[in-house]
Amino acid sequence: MSASLELQPDLHRSRRADKRELTLHPDRALPADTRQRAVAREIYEQSARLPLICMHGHVEAEVFADNKPFTDPAQLLVVPDHYVTRMMVSQGIAPEALGIPRVDGGAVETDSRDIWRTFCGNWKLFRGTPSRYWLEHELVEVFGVDLVPGVETADAIYDQIAARIAEPGFRPRQLLDRFSIELISTTDPATSDLRHHARLAGQGLGERVVPTFRPDAVFHVDRPGWRAETARLAEVSGVDTSTYAGFLDALRERRRAFVAAGGLATDHGHLSADTTPMSETAAAVLYARALAGPVSPEEVQAFAAHMLFVTAGMACEDGLVMQIHPGVLRDHHTGVLARHGQDKGFDIPVATEFTRSLRPMLERYGHDPRFRTILFTVDETVYSRELAPLAGAYPSLRLGAPWWFLDSPEGMRRFREAATETAGFYNTSGFVDDTRAFASIPARHDLSRRIDAGYLARLVLEHRISQHEAVETAIDLTYNLPKIAYSRRSA
């Protein structure tokens, strides 16, 4: 760049290191306005200490069953959290420098202290993001850190966290109590044998750590491992999956196993929300053709849509709540996928249609008292246009909490502002967290309670509801509505 484009030279005053103590302000994330904040604080105080219902977790059951100590600060807080690593990658830091494993086994940074320094040195990238908010909460509340992350403080913070996670009270199962988690669900493939849940049951945690049935890998016939997955499904279910009818029976068997292991829900990550059914014959033919060789992209989508419809029917049989998470184009950069695998921050949302897409399923099951579906989106435009009107009409439907990128202060606020007027509060699921970062779970629930309190406080001050109602609603959104939304239907 030309010489005239030098950076403003005299910025050293503001570029100095931030030496303040790291603290959490008791009023963080409550409204800026003093009067609104005072009301919000009163509401928040009534929901702040309620136990946590965590129905969409991504922590592996094995972690709880094994209950091993966490490895180190970088492996706990940086490397596995693609929200955190993608932000550094977006500024030109190579995934390898962050210790993200390569598919080909090539060399990546293995010095966790070095990875941690890179992370702390890039702390400013997270300004204004929810990652920053979670991380501050975790550092202070969970790990007792009192320094602001930066180049100069990285080592000291690393040592503080490392010492803490070596303590017996910081093992995964102990954190369940410390975090006040009443119920947590893992997310498990249809082919899971649920062995770790069996171990947990043996440890008396069978009703506290429950599985969720996620059959994406067997619903998408274009996935590289699809045939192997159907074979594995046959093996674990003991049902021959070489025909479509067998495939459905195997799914039913696994759903029964999940129910037996305490499962309350299924989960479905599809590109589109389409639920158009095929005829049973056409589905059977397509299934057979997919087993034999490649099918067209249109057929892949058609089968996935059909399986959502079929799943709704199965939900009526066994009462599992059906969660749908559509609208994300996975692995936008195939080079990152090939080099580092899935879930590396390159899943990008697309516009998602619900009104027409869900219609076949809702026409058939939308008024069935045995059916419950919870919808999530990363396309905010559908809140007021499609999801709230649908949830404000169909008894089987609840709106899930703001998801993924939208699980954030502004995202949560916009959700309540856009959805409440048409759907009310009682057609929403209440808060649902969705994270691989176990230590961030309390921060996420706490933030949600604060944002809901802020929104409710505004309604109180605008004289649209009473403070009494606001408190009752806050408690419902925090605790009662998630329990109701995820109660298994009586089939």
Added chain:
Amino acid sequence: MSASLELQPDLHRSRRADKRELTLHPDRALPADTRQRAVAREIYEQSARLPLICMHGHVEAEVFADNKPFTDPAQLLVVPDHYVTRMMVSQGIAPEALGIPRVDGGAVETDSRDIWRTFCGNWKLFRGTPSRYWLEHELVEVFGVDLVPGVETADAIYDQIAARIAEPGFRPRQLLDRFSIELISTTDPATSDLRHHARLAGQGLGERVVPTFRPDAVFHVDRPGWRAETARLAEVSGVDTSTYAGFLDALRERRRAFVAAGGLATDHGHLSADTTPMSETAAAVLYARALAGPVSPEEVQAFAAHMLFVTAGMACEDGLVMQIHPGVLRDHHTGVLARHGQDKGFDIPVATEFTRSLRPMLERYGHDPRFRTILFTVDETVYSRELAPLAGAYPSLRLGAPWWFLDSPEGMRRFREAATETAGFYNTSGFVDDTRAFASIPARHDLSRRIDAGYLARLVLEHRISQHEAVETAIDLTYNLPKIAYSRRSA
């Protein structure tokens, strides 16, 4: 659901009945911030008592012509208001329990007091919704109720309302005065003989209660009753509609009749905003084929789009203002339609395109001084992207008020925030209500004045306009702009 999922047991304190007196706070729906509220209140006070212009009503002319007393509280406030009933249906209450008639004449709840109890017992579902806001206003201002609805208060409130509507001053025509309604428009099919408007003219109300021409039923050739409707159109107009040319002549005749009855506008509810014309020959052929038998869905849409284009041309001939309300997929659940008929809360919005869709019409008539079109949407994404840029360019076009689900505090706020910077205030229509709930009309106008005052107050405090300008603008949005927008063009 598993035993661990019991509801939080000790919530009885917040679950106690709400015994406060039902009142309307004078500052309700004004901004929460004290300083902004003070400015907003000053602005609101200047617009608060202006008369009401109600150009998109759904109250039948017969109601005013007959001037019978309203039946009872449930039949007035609950049963016909699908905003209210759908919310209870969405929580699993059967439409039959709410007294919603069945198409097959099957049994539904007929005890209005029982329906009223169900409604009051579900009062909390409406928290944060505009229905709650309208209903509170109606209960206090119109019916003098001073109790918060609930299980324990339902009967007392029922009696209070029942007593009030028995009074002579609470008949429909008397409410026109009480509500300060200067002008109200009904919505009438193209086939209406306008007999009730003739009766109203005889009662001296011919210029106060005017018809709006809504030809949807004859523009959509796939509707079950379409052929019968065209026959009825021929009958009422005295023009043979067995050819396309006759069909157009019959429409022109009815438009003349509506003009003669004081009509100022036409109204068009289409799935899409498409205005692409067909050739006259192609339109005539399609019309003939549709009379003879079914045509394809694409042809149905093409004819509807063509008729919007044709309507714009007729508007230039007779000066009727053309309202377009696109983007709603009617009767999403065909089971509800079959069992209970249309307008039962199962009309769901879809994404709607305007820029390309309106282009044919605006290319041809957009600069014609005889043409005026007012656009409504339930897809908020088009405010800043398409509608405001179009309204900020074409002299024939005005943006209607936030419609349907968006006729709400947050919906109105977002509209001003999204549309004003590009379209200004003076390319909007000012407030237009749209309701079947006659008693809610004053509440709706009042809320709009409050929200506009709040938005204007913010502009004042951000020093973007003066307070003097804010007051003038508030008066224009409330009264002058609707009168200008709906003034019949001189053809």
Added chain:
Amino acid sequence: MSASLELQPDLHRSRRADKRELTLHPDRALPADTRQRAVAREIYEQSARLPLICMHGHVEAEVFADNKPFTDPAQLLVVPDHYVTRMMVSQGIAPEALGIPRVDGGAVETDSRDIWRTFCGNWKLFRGTPSRYWLEHELVEVFGVDLVPGVETADAIYDQIAARIAEPGFRPRQLLDRFSIELISTTDPATSDLRHHARLAGQGLGERVVPTFRPDAVFHVDRPGWRAETARLAEVSGVDTSTYAGFLDALRERRRAFVAAGGLATDHGHLSADTTPMSETAAAVLYARALAGPVSPEEVQAFAAHMLFVTAGMACEDGLVMQIHPGVLRDHHTGVLARHGQDKGFDIPVATEFTRSLRPMLERYGHDPRFRTILFTVDETVYSRELAPLAGAYPSLRLGAPWWFLDSPEGMRRFREAATETAGFYNTSGFVDDTRAFASIPARHDLSRRIDAGYLARLVLEHRISQHEAVETAIDLTYNLPKIAYSRRSA
């Protein structure tokens, strides 16, 4: 319209002329809330006086090279600014009355004082628009006007401005200093010989006024002048463009000339963001066919998409930053185009897809350290759904500032609220102005600094970042990030 629809008669009090002195409040456009405003003011004070980086200007290089005085107030502030003229056209004022030239040379208003009176008489139309905000700033800060525009003040204001622009200190080059413009880019067609930039270099301004390479006219093979443009490209580059290979070579030659003239960026205004490449053979065949005669609309779009992909490759060769401005349907009304030419306020946005459209380009170049692309949109729905997730992942990608209609107080606020949580601040370009109205440039930069300060102040008060961080971020958004975003990559 019927007699009952007379305007509210007694509005004369509020209709009186606005006699206040025109002033700029020091806290304008800062948050309305007192506490938030105080914090915002402290942040703003740190960025308010930084120099201006203007990387997307539409002022012609000739204006600076000639340095002639501006003609008169109407020709400076009204006639060429289609934001201003379209608003008056939207209220029924003919373009001719505003002095907008006709393509056929037909008569238009030539009395600038008369045009100015029309403009001042319609001052209220601009309430709540950014045009109003810029104009107030220009009138007071640049031209020393102290009267509120209106019918009665029009002549006095005209005289004040006319006197000011006659002063030697108000010539274009002098305004560069007065406005504290460190760097300004013009926008130049691929066929420009850059003669005025050569003159500027001779005047010592070669690094302060730089060109931007905008090849839209040669990328869209359906434009009426396309063949003539390719011929002109051959002439100015000295490279035969009768083949596709020659066409690419000619583009490369011109890019080198732009780089030599100080150019830092290219700019691309396409209807869609599609970047799907064609095979080189297919592109060559299509190019040859387009030279020989018309091609299909699909082919036009395919070639434009291909050329975006090709441009990204060239950017890796020479380091020019690639700006993409998609999603505007140009010349919505062909009658206005035929009568008055392009850029008359009838360019209307359409929904724009980025996730899939940019994928081919980002798959190939998204991780290339030599590549930098900056994305703009007039479709706000993509901020949180597509653009922020993309910018939060790909190192080559930065989000541009809110563009066109969205370059406004609410538009800027919504951008930060929607984009920051997912992309952070450091994946945005910082402020980029985009205007034909040279005198409005300081107002635009100042507004951006105010809105960013307001947003940052809220984060401070919600305890999401420290005030120290807020100040540093404000300075980065104002000055450092635009310099970084537009630094030419080392190829």
